[in-house]
Amino acid sequence: MNLGFWKIVLALISLKAYSKALAQKTDMHNHFKDSQNSSIIHKDILEVTSTVVWDAISLSSVVDESYSTETTIGSKHSSLAPLQSPKEKPSAPSDCSQREKFRKQPIAKESSRLRKCCPHGENLDIYRENQSDSMCDNGIINFRPTIISAVLFDNCIEDLEIQTSLDIDIGNPCNSSLQYDDQEDVFFVLQDGSLLIIDKFGNESYTVEENYCLDVDKSGHFFAFTCVTQVEEQIAFAKVVFVAVLMLISMPCLLLVSYLHMTLRSLRNLHGLSLSLMSMCLASGYFVHSVVHIYGIPNQGFIGYVIQFFILSYFFWYFCICFNVLLNVWYKLPCCIQLSKSWVTFNFACYTGLAFSGPATIVALTVQKGLPGMPSYFLQGLTESIRDSQRYFIPPVSTVLFLSFLLNIISFFGFQRINRYEKAEKMGQVHQNLLFDQQKYEDVKKDAKCVSLLGIIMVISWLLEIVTFYSGSNSNYLLLCDMANGLQGVWVLLIFLVVRRRRTIILRWWYDRGSHEIEGTELQALSNNNSPT
Secondary structure (H helix, E strand, O other), X not given: OHHHHXXXXXXXXXXXXXXXXXXXXXXXXXXXXXXXXXXHHHHHHHHHHHHHHHHHHHHHHHHHHHXXXXXOOOOOOOOOOOOOOOOOOOOOOXXXXXXXXXXXXXXXXXXXXXXXXXXXXXXXXXXXXXXXXXXXXXXXXXOOOOEOOEEEEOOEEEEOOOOEOOEEEEOOOEEEEEEEEOOOXXXXXXXXXXXXXXXXXXOOOEEEEOOEEEEEEOOOOEEEEEEEEEHHHHOOHHHHHHHHHHHHHHHHXXXXXXXXXXXXXXXXXXXXXXXXHHHHHHHHHHHHHHHHHHOOOOOOOHHHHHHHHHHHHHHHHHHHHHHHHHHHHHHHOOOOOOOOHHHHHHHHHHXXXXXXXXXXXXXXXXXXXXXXXXXXXXXXXXOHHHHHHXXXXXXXXXXXXXXXXXXXXXXXXXXXXXXXXXXXXXXXXXXXXXXXXXXXXXXXXXXXXXXXXXXXXXXXXXXXXXXXXXXXXXXXXXXXXXXXXHOHHHHHHHHHHHHOOOHHHHHHHHXXXXXXXXXXHHHHHHHOOOOOO
């Protein structure tokens, strides 16, 4: 009985222990299962979080891309790297640290320039019907592009966020060009003045253009023009050097004419001093112009304005010489006026003021507009921008030559009036005027012939220059036109020292005042004192 009782108690204890063990095993199994499910749920949450974060990054990238496309050239981005498709997961760091840096980097220098298509105070006037046609017009929108300082990597651009400013050059250097619009394209100006163009198709690429120009239209949108072919390629360097050498040949001829009319007392009158300064101005302009092209010196800025001033002064001095002939024929000779030295000095000062103030005003307008100022020699107006850059050279010179031509015509009628006066004297209709200076009349008449002959050569040379500039071809006959223009110094020497027959006066000066044997007719001509006017 007792034995059976204890067996039953042991069986119950064993059953209870087994049930506890089974319960613990079940609890452990359930706990492990719950832990596994929790891990799975946590993993799913991480994946969803990662997906949401990446979608947010992709959306931010898309918004940034849309913003950069609609931003003008002056918009600044704190990060332009890396260039990649917004729908692809990044396989590289968000910066350019792991990418290869380009060997050629944009470096800001003193010669770095930003090229503007239109002059200062003017904007682009784009014809929407034909985007290839463009022109400049007076505008009210300021040209203020923001320039970025960047480091270029392989398909990656790092913005240094450094404020940079550049001087502006005016003009389009392109013969034919590609057009970019900030509404459809993304482009920036780098610190060295070059143009950075990002691929609008998202091909992880960009290009850097050094030959370009950009400007803004009246609606405020920026346009960039990059060169397909450059203008400089249309002009052979050998031709430029050849014409520059001809200018250097003209220079000593002009200096000789200037020196003789400054030194010799017989030639140092009002006409001679004006001719001397006219020759000196052309010699200075030719010298600087030829040296700039032979040695490849940059002709932008101050040196271009210097050349423009001297060349314009040459034409203004010619106008003064023509006016002096007209003044003698219509006023001094008929009225028998002999000016004193003080009045001659005052008259020469007036000529000097006109001959230098006119070119100085034109150069000041050129500087105000930001145009290069370089004369049209060696240039061809292949683009509208180049033709526009000569607005303060070709029109003023053409106007001065036209006015000089009118003065020569009026002087011709003045000589006809004096000839009729002499015929009337011979017929005894009027009393002979003893104050009339016949020698001065002959000198003025010879001066007028030389000035008219030089005017014909200047007009022909200038017409050839206009043909060369506005011609779009690259024919050899254009070289002949430039040659005729480069030899103007030789024409001045031949006209005023050979045709004018100054041989006796020059030889007398060369042989120290009288050691040269002079014939009787020449001695009689030299004995007459020439008037200083």
